Amino acid sequence: MDVIVRPTPSLQGEIGALSSKNYTTRYLLTAALAEGQSTIYYPAHSEDSDAMRRCITDLGAVLEEDDEKIVITGFGSHPQAVKELNVGNAGAVLRFLMGIASLCPDVTFVNTYPDSLGKRPHDDLIDALGQLGVKVDHREGKLPIRIQGGQAKGGKIQVSGSVSSQYLSALLFLTPLLEEDSEIEVLHDLKSKVVIGQTLEVLQEAGIIIHASDDYMSFRVPGQQSYQPRTYTVQGDYPGSAAVLAAAAVTNSDVTIHRLKEQSKQGERAIVDVLRMMEVPLTHENDTVVVKGNGRLKAIEFDGDAATDAVLAMVAAAVFAEGTSRFYNVENLRYKECDRITDYLNELSKAGARVEERQAEIIVHGRPEGVEGGVEINAHFDHRVIMALTVVGLRAQKPLVIKDAHHVAKSYPQYFDHLTTLGASVEWVK
Ligand SMILES: O=C(O)C1=C[C@@H](OP(=O)(O)O)[C@@H](O)[C@H](O)C1
Ligand SMILES: C=C(OP(=O)(O)O)C(=O)O
The missing domain is CATH 3.65.10.10 (Enolpyruvate transferase domain)
Structure with missing residues (x-):
């Protein structure tokens, strides 16, 4: 199944984060x-x-x-x-x-x-x-x-x-x-x-x-230890939510995500600090993140190893930032569902982003004016590539078609439903 992502200038509404x-x-x-x-x-x-x-x-x-x-x-x-x-x-x-x-x-x-x-x-x-x-x-x-x-x-x-x-x-x-x-x-x-x-x-x-x-x-x-039977409660998921937050950051938005613990041990909660450093207007209180994006972002430098599964979403936001961003210490992104440096940057380039790769770095020359879009994206079996390219598609001039976008279900089956709730123009096609 493929997804068409159409340019969407604004996103609004509330969702509960998926479970970690x-x-x-x-x-x-x-x-x-x-x-x-x-x-x-x-x-x-x-x-x-x-x-x-x-x-x-x-x-x-x-x-x-x-x-x-x-x-x-x-x-x-x-x-x-x-x-x-x-x-x-x-x-x-x-x-x-x-x-x-x-x-x-x-x-x-x-x-x-x-x-x-x-x-x-x-x-x-x-x-x-x-x-x-x-x-x-x-x-x-x-x-x-x-x-x-x-x-x-x-x-x-x-x-x-x-x-x-x-x-x-x-x-x-x-x-x-x-x-x-x-x-x-x-x-x-x-x-x-x-x-x-x-x-x-x-x-x-x-x-x-x-x-x-x-x-x-x-x-x-x-x-000789034994695991004890317990009652556990799963917290909200930052890596998946990072893509929704990045989408809110690159559009005119008023987006609320509940169930994101401030004191979480998930490194990907750094998405909140990274977007703040990019000067995206947001708050994070009572386990709730509110982004009021105006589409303007500033470039940053970031040690991606601290937030491995949110780096692709951060890079997608940086595609529209003013200036050059650098995500370093990210070599192990090459050993994930696909090579998240070479394969991901190829797809970003097709969409019109200006990106460069090093063995352990991703460099993004931001284009605040937007990217062309109008191309087919290969998902490379990778849910995080799918989510991140969707963010880019929302602010492209022409729609992106993400092939085999059903692989998003590896971690976040309701991703496109959540985006639709927020007003994104996304559509499944066979
Ligand atoms: O232990 C885990 O549950 C995970 C560890 C990380 O992998 P690496 O340690 O290979 O970076 C992360 O990227 C993956 O999504 C989940
Ligand atoms: C890399 C990931 O997962 P895993 O290593 O568990 O396949 C991920 O969820 O981004």
């Missing part, structure tokens, strides 16, 4: 790893969160869901033997479950998105699991991946953090369940470090003890 993807995947997992019943209020509904629902069910958890909550009876530290798991296109779900699969005799993660997740690397996690004695068969570090576990005991593990924080999160979910204590040392850099704060927060809520160094580069994890 990262907290939903984590709570589903910790509930499954607990013995007994956990309840999660307001879990996200999207392809990625559904992938976690499907896989924990296959591993033996029992799920009952209504409009408000999901009640999960977990399998504790004994997932049932399953031959295959299908994580769809969800990177975090795959990596977290590769860790948990170490408790299973023989599981194969199948490759259902060869052109997206099928191209992403998992070598650093495969190497770390190997140090625990887990046998992993793979295709040069990529899917399909077969894990023959059962023998991991804990001990010393080294893992690189230079490509993704998800490998470290996977080890933090697994090691508390092992017989012996573990010491995890992170090698090189740790990218998306703020996300580890979300993992540790959820583990603590689940009753798990982890001793972390202040810089998150080393961890001591006591073994």
Whole structure:
């Protein structure tokens, strides 16, 4: 399914933020790893969160869901033997479950998105699991991946953090369940470090003890712990909301988004500060962000690693700013659903934006006068490319057609409905 995005000068109205993807995947997992019943209020509904629902069910958890909550009876530290798991296109779900699969005799993660997740690397996690004695068969570090576990005991593990924080999160979910204590040392850099704060927060809520160094580069994890059944409430999602906020920033707007916690550990809440630095009129009080955009923005420089999943939305706003913006320290955007530097900038250029790439940087020469539009955009299987190009389309001179825009459902199935509620001219076409 494609979407036509037509020029829309103004946006107005109120929406509730979608539920956080990262907290939903984590709570589903910790509930499954607990013995007994956990309840999660307001879990996200999207392809990625559904992938976690499907896989924990296959591993033996029992799920009952209504409009408000999901009640999960977990399998504790004994997932049932399953031959295959299908994580769809969800990177975090795959990596977290590769860790948990170490408790299973023989599981194969199948490759259902060869052109997206099928191209992403998992070598650093495969190497770390190997140090625990887990046998992993793979295709040069990529899917399909077969894990023959059962023998991991804990001990010393080294893992690189230079490509993704998800490998470290996977080890933090697994090691508390092992017989012996573990010491995890992170090698090189740790990218998306703020996300580890979300993992540790959820583990603590689940009753798990982890001793972390202040810089998150080393961890001591006591073994033989058990996840406790809990009641969790999922907060609103900043990465998805970042695109709506960027849309409000580039138009004449009066847009309110509720359910965005000011004290959240989501790094992407930086979208609010970034738009403020760009001189977009906004307030953030009582978990509510109100943007009263006038279409005028100033260029900025920003360390994108602090807000990985909001960078594309920030770049889309910068396309219309006065001056040159620079988003640096973003190399790991290359290892996402697509290469979010080369592929994304190609699509932005087609739409008329003036952008330049470096290995780890995105440079945007702003065009306050607007961009031409009038072209077809390749979504590259990437929900965040789809959301960000929509922002650009709203302020283009001619409509943009975003091909295969249904992939937005990876994290934010109601994105175009929310934009329509705010008055955007967007239309699904076959
Ligand atoms: O742990 C998580 O839930 C995630 C970590 C981040 O990935 P990286 O650590 O690979 O940057 C983020 O981009 C992804 O959307 C979700
Ligand atoms: C990169 C993302 O997700 P994942 O790594 O979980 O596929 C994302 O949601 O932008």
